[in-house]
Amino acid sequence: MSMDLQNLTIEQNEPGKLMVINMGPQHPSTHGVLRLVLELDGERVMNCTPHIGYLHTGIEKLSEHHNYTQNITHYCRMDYLAPMNNELAYCLAVEKLIGGEIPARASYIRVIMHEISRCMSHLLWIATHALDIGASTAFMYGATEREKLLDIYEFVGGQRMMTSYIRIGGCKEDVPDGFDEMVRKWADNFGKEIDRLHGLLTKNPIWLERTRGIGYMSRERSISFGMMGPLLRAVGVDADLRRDRPYCRYEEFEFDVPVEQEGDVYARYLVRMEEFYQARRIVLQALDKLKETEADTHMWNLREFTPPKRADIYKDIERNIHHFKYWTEGIKPPAGEAYASIESGKGELGFYVVSDGSAKPLRVKVRGASFVNLAALPEMCEGELIADVVAVIGAIDIVLGEVDR
Amino acid sequence: MAELKTAEQLLELAGIALGSLLLESSTAADDLSILVPANSIRDVLTTLRDADGLKFDLMSYMTVVDYTPQEPRFELVYDLYSVDSANRIRVRCRLADSGSEDKLPEIDSVSEVFATADWHEREAYDLFGIHFRGHPNLRRILLPENWDGHPLRRDYPYDGKPAWKLGASVAEPDAKFDILDN
Amino acid sequence: MTNPDTRLINAPSNTDARPYIDNWNPGDSSILMTKLDWMLRIAQTNSLWPLAFGLACCAIEMMASSASRFDQSRYGSEVFRASPRQADLMIVPGRLSWKMAPVIRELYEQMPHPKWVISMGACASCGGVFQTYSIVPGVDHIIPVDLYIPGCPPRPEALQDGLIKLQNKIRTGRAMNPKAEPSGRMDGK
Numbered sequence: 001m002s003m004d005l006q007n008l009t010i011e012q013n014e015p016g017k018l019m020v021i022n023m024g025p026q027h028p029s030t031h032g033v034l035r036l037v038l039e040l041d042g043e044r045v046m047n048c049t050p051h052i053g054y055l056h057t058g059i060e061k062l063s064e065h066h067n068y069t070q071n072i073t074h075y076c077r078m079d080y081l082a083p084m085n086n087e088l089a090y091c092l093a094v095e096k097l098i099g100g101e102i103p104a105r106a107s108y109i110r111v112i113m114h115e116i117s118r119c120m121s122h123l124l125w126i127a128t129h130a131l132d133i134g135a136s137t138a139f140m141y142g143a144t145e146r147e148k149l150l151d152i153y154e155f156v157g158g159q160r161m162m163t164s165y166i167r168i169g170g171c172k173e174d175v176p177d178g179f180d181e182m183v184r185k186w187a188d189n190f191g192k193e194i195d196r197l198h199g200l201l202t203k204n205p206i207w208l209e210r211t212r213g214i215g216y217m218s219r220e221r222s223i224s225f226g227m228m229g230p231l232l233r234a235v236g237v238d239a240d241l242r243r244d245r246p247y248c249r250y251e252e253f254e255f256d257v258p259v260e261q262e263g264d265v266y267a268r269y270l271v272r273m274e275e276f277y278q279a280r281r282i283v284l285q286a287l288d289k290l291k292e293t294e295a296d297t298h299m300w301n302l303r304e305f306t307p308p309k310r311a312d313i314y315k316d317i318e319r320n321i322h323h324f325k326y327w328t329e330g331i332k333p334p335a336g337e338a339y340a341s342i343e344s345g346k347g348e349l350g351f352y353v354v355s356d357g358s359a360k361p362l363r364v365k366v367r368g369a370s371f372v373n374l375a376a377l378p379e380m381c382e383g384e385l386i387a388d389v390v391a392v393i394g395a396i397d398i399v400l401g402e403v404d405r
Numbered sequence: 406m407a408e409l410k411t412a413e414q415l416l417e418l419a420g421i422a423l424g425s426l427l428l429e430s431s432t433a434a435d436d437l438s439i440l441v442p443a444n445s446i447r448d449v450l451t452t453l454r455d456a457d458g459l460k461f462d463l464m465s466y467m468t469v470v471d472y473t474p475q476e477p478r479f480e481l482v483y484d485l486y487s488v489d490s491a492n493r494i495r496v497r498c499r500l501a502d503s504g505s506e507d508k509l510p511e512i513d514s515v516s517e518v519f520a521t522a523d524w525h526e527r528e529a530y531d532l533f534g535i536h537f538r539g540h541p542n543l544r545r546i547l548l549p550e551n552w553d554g555h556p557l558r559r560d561y562p563y564d565g566k567p568a569w570k571l572g573a574s575v576a577e578p579d580a581k582f583d584i585l586d587n
Numbered sequence: 588m589t590n591p592d593t594r595l596i597n598a599p600s601n602t603d604a605r606p607y608i609d610n611w612n613p614g615d616s617s618i619l620m621t622k623l624d625w626m627l628r629i630a631q632t633n634s635l636w637p638l639a640f641g642l643a644c645c646a647i648e649m650m651a652s653s654a655s656r657f658d659q660s661r662y663g664s665e666v667f668r669a670s671p672r673q674a675d676l677m678i679v680p681g682r683l684s685w686k687m688a689p690v691i692r693e694l695y696e697q698m699p700h701p702k703w704v705i706s707m708g709a710c711a712s713c714g715g716v717f718q719t720y721s722i723v724p725g726v727d728h729i730i731p732v733d734l735y736i737p738g739c740p741p742r743p744e745a746l747q748d749g750l751i752k753l754q755n756k757i758r759t760g761r762a763m764n765p766k767a768e769p770s771g772r773m774d775g776k
Contacts, residue, residue, distance in 0.1 A: 025690050028639045028669045032646070033687060053547035054687040055643060058563070058719030060532075061556055065563045073716060080644035096434050124647070143654030150651075161644060161740060223488055226464050226521030237488055244491035245409070338434050339484060339495065341465070352482065354470050365482075367466040375524040401643050404547060404684075548721065549686045556720050564718050 018046055021386070025054045029132045029390035032400030034374075040386060048381040048389070050374060055404040063364040067330030068094055068168060071364065076162045078366065079402040081124050082117035085344040087166040092247055092340035093351040094168045097333045100302045105293035106170035107249045111286045112183065113156065113166065114248065114342070115279040119190070120149045121345030121397075122272050126197060129394035133210045138200055145193050148186050155182060168331065169306050170299035180287055187280050194276045202273070211266040215380040215392035218263065225376040229347030229369060230271045231396065235263035241343040252289070255282050265395040305331045330359035346370055346397050368402035410492050412437040419494065422456040423449060436495060443481070443498040447513045453485055453494065454518060461485035461494055464519035467526065469533040473559040477501035479510060479535065500535065514540035532557035631675070631701065632758045635750070638674035639667035640694065643681025645708040645740040652743030662750055671697040677730070678746075682710035683723045695730040703757070705749055706732045709739045
C-alpha cells in the first residue's frame with residue numbers, strides 16, 4: 001500500500017465516514033436468520049454487530065410447562081443439524097439428577113448415534129461452508145453423505161430428523177435387526193467420501209486463499225469467550241469433553257483429539273475434517289462392543305423412571321397403572337440441580353436442570369455451543385474483508401435454533 | 406494435563422481461596438456448587454479464575470433461576486470450567502426482587518472477567534430483568550427492543566397471550582432496520 | 588392435454604399452396620391457439636423460483652429436497668433465489684417469531700406479482716409444538732398462504748408433493764388471487 005493510500009484510509013476512518021451495511025436476517029450465507037450490521041471502510045469491516053433472536057422460540061419457558069419426558073421433543077428442534085445430541089445432553093442431565101446406572105448397551109447405542117450426529121452436523125457444515133465460499137461441488141457430496149446418515153436415523157428412530165429416540169434412562173427401543181450391517185456399510189465408504197472432500201478442498205489454492213489467516217482468534221481470547229469444541233482445538237488447546245470428562249463410557253474408547261495451532265478458518269476446517277475419521281473410528285469400536293452386550297437392555301432398571309413394556313401392560317393391573325401414570329403424570333426426579341454437558345459437533349452443549357420434586361422442571365437452561373461461539377464473531381471479523389465474513393460465519397458453524405432457543 | 410479432582414478436594418481449595426466469602430456448599434451428584442454473597446460476585450469469580458490450583462479460566466454459562474415464591478427470589482448461577490484440569494464449579498448467589506418494573510434487581514457485571522458473560526448477561530437482562538452494573542451494552546438480545554416484560558420469570562404466562570394481542574409486539578416497520586440502534 | 592381453452596390447427600404444408608384454413612387435419616398440427624392467460628399459467632407452473640430463505644429445521648429438509656437425492660429441479664423449481672425481487676414462490680420453512688414477522692412481511696411485499704406462499708411444517712402452519720409467547724401461531728397471520736404442508740419436519744417428498752399440488756392449482760387457475768390481502772393485520776386492529 002502506498003503512502004497516499006494509507007493516508008486516505010486514515011481519513012476515511014473518521015466517524016460518519018463508514019458505510020453501514022445490513023446483512024440478514026434473510027441472507028443465504030448467514031445460515032438462518034442471523035442479522036449482522038457491518039460498518040465498512042471500503043472493503044474492510046471496521047465494526048460488526050450481530051443481532052440475534054429472530055428465531056427465539058421460548059423453549060426454556062416451554063420446558064417449565066411440560067413434563068420431563070415431553071421436553072425431549074423440544075430439544076431436538078434446537079440444534080436441528082444433530083437432533084440426537086440435544087436429546088442426549090438433556091437425558092444425561094436428568095439422569096444425573098435421578099442418579100442411576102445406564103446399561104452398557106444403551107450407552108453404546110448412544111455413542112453410535114452421538115458420533116453419527118456429529119458427522120451429520122459436520123457434513124452440513126462442510127456443505128454450506130464450501131457453498132458460501134464458492135465451491136458448490138462439495139455441497140452435493142456433503143448432502144449425499146448426509147442422506148445416508150438420515151437413513152440410519154430413520155431406521156433406528158422412525159423419522160428422518162426429530163426422532164426423540166434417546167430417552168431418560170436409555171433409548172426408546174433396542175436397535176432393529178440389521179442395524180450393525182447398515183452402519184458398517186456406511187462406515188466402509190465414509191472414509192473414502194471424506195478423502196474425496198479432502199481432495200476437493202484441502203490443497204485447493206482458492207480454498208487456501210479464502211481460509212488461511214482469516215478470522216484469527218488468540219488462545220486467551222478464545223478461552224475468555226468460553227469457546228469449546230473445534231474452535232478451541234483450532235487455537236492449540238487440547239480440550240475435549242469426551243476425553244476430559246467422560247460420559248456414556250467414552251473412557252473405554254480409543255480416539256485422537258485433533259489440535260491445530262493457527263486459530264484461523266483453515267485450522268477449524270482441518271480440525272473438523274479430522275473429526276470425521278475419529279467419529280468413524282469410535283462408531284466401529286462401539287459396534288464391536290455392542291455385540292458383546294445383551295439384547296433388550298436399552299433401559300435402566302429403575303422401575304419408577306422407566307415405562308413398562310408394551311406387552312406387559314395387559315398382564316397385570318400394577319403395570320397398567322404404572323403405564324398410565326408414567327405417560328400422563330410423568331416422572332418425578334428428586335429436588336435438586338444438575339448440569340451435564342456433551343461434546344457436540346459445535347462445542348459444549350450442556351443442560352442445567354433444576355427440579356423442585358414435581359413432574360415438571362423448575363428451570364432448564366440450555367448452554368448452546370453456537371450461542372457462546374457466535375459472541376466472538378465481532379472480534380474475528382474486525383479488519384477482515386467483507387467477503388470473508390461469510391467464511392468466518394461458516395467456520396464458527398452456528399445453528400440459529402441453538403443460538404436463539 | 407492436571408488431574409481431575411473430586412468435588413471435596415475442589416471445595417477445600419476453593420475454601421482456602423475464598424475464605425469467608427464461601428457461605429454454603431454442596432457436592433451433590435459429584436458437582437461442586439457454592440453459594441457466595443451477591444455483592445462480591447466479581448471478586449469471587451476473579452479469584453477463582455486466577456487462584457493457583459483452581460484456574461477456572463473458562464465460563465461455561467451464566468443463568469438465573471426464579472424461585473418464586475421463595476425469598477430471595479432470584480438465584481444467579483455461574484458455571485466455571487478449567488481447561489487445564491477439566492474441573493468444574495458452580496457459583497451461585499441470591500438476589501432479591503425489587504418489586505417494581507422501573508427498578509430492576511442489580512448485581513455487578515462480570516463481563517470484564519469473562520468475555521462470554523457479555524451475551525449471557527444480556528440474555529439474563531432480557532428474559533429475567535436483572536440489571537448488571539457496569540455492563541458495556543446492556544440491552545435486549547433475543548426479544549425485540551419494545552417487548553413488554555421478562556418472559557422467563559415465573560409469573561409471565563408461557564403462551565404470552567395476555568402480553569400481546571395479535572401483532573401487538575411486532576416492531577414498528579421503521580424501527581426494525583434502524584442501523585443505529587446499537 | 589384437453590383444455591377447452593386451446594384448439595389445435597394444422598400448419599400449412601409445403602406442397603399445398605392453398606390457405607391452411609381449408610386444410611383442416613387434426614392430429615398433424617404444429618400451431619397452438621390458446622388464451623394468453625392459460626399460456627402464462629403453464630409457464631409460471633413449470634418455472635417456480637423459490638426464495639432462498641430458511642427459518643428453522645424445515646429449512647434443512649428444504650435444502651435436502653433441492654440436493655442430490657431428491658433433486659427438485661425435476662419440477663422446474665430448483666433455482667433458489669437469494670433476492671425476493673427474483674422469486675415468485677416463498678416457502679416458509681420453520682417457526683416464525685414475532686421478531687421475524689415484520690421481516691417476512693417485507694420480503695413478501697418485495698416479491699413481484701404473481702407470487703405464492705407454501706407454509707412448510709407444523710410450526711409455520713399453526714405454531715406446532717411451540718405455543719409460546721414468541722412464536723406466531725401460524726404464518727397466515729402475517730402473509731396469505733396458498734398451501735400448507737403438515738409434518739415436523741415434512742419429508743422432502745412431502746414438500747415436493749406440496750409443490751406439485753401448488754403447480755396444479757396454478758395451472759388450473761385455482762391458486763389464490765395474487766393480490767389477496769393477508770388475514771391478519773400488522774397493526775393489531
